[in-house]
Amino acid sequence: AQSVSQHNHHVILSEAASLELGCNYSYGGTVNLFWYVQYPGQHLQLLLKYFSGDPLVKGIKGFEAEFIKSKFSFNLRKPSVQWSDTAEYFCAVNARGNKLVFGAGTILRVKS
């Protein structure tokens, strides 16, 4: 069965620090990969997605993610975080059909 693993459940950073959130998945076939963000009290929102092509994907708000097929990874990065990036981040994988499988989530807190 598909599974998605996010390495850190809680991350605390100071403003302007760089961010990297790990995501690994287990599925041998073709996948679509997503990062979603949930700001406090708000809906899940799509940050970025990878379907095919350039493995370095740029999303909204300065986020990017790199798909490394050989490592089954899709890590999320941002060079310089802001206080407003405080949220929970979910990695998700879509393989068979439209079903999305989510990782456990990483809660990011940015200290101002």
Added chain:
Amino acid sequence: GAVVSQHPSRVICKSGTSVKIECRSLDFQATTMFWYRQFPKQSLMLMATSNEGSKATYEQGVEKDKFLINHASLTLSTLTVTSAHPEDSSFYICSASLSGTEAFFGQGTRLTVV
């Protein structure tokens, strides 16, 4: 992006009663909708996949008689929690798929069974 509206956002019900949660795609037709459950400090767990005009497909371990799903139109899916018990208290989230790829999420429903 596409908008998915979920209603109600919060509901408190008595043990033994049933609760219906609605999920609507407001500006697109969703052939497939998904229902998730999120426990505190845990990820979203897919409960079922709902296709318009056909029976929902439930994930392993999800009781289909407990969580009734109806997808009567391309813009509306409902989840009814029947004979709710305190252990059913959770955060329920729906999503709708556009073109079979990207999913858009509702704001979620916080169900509390007392």
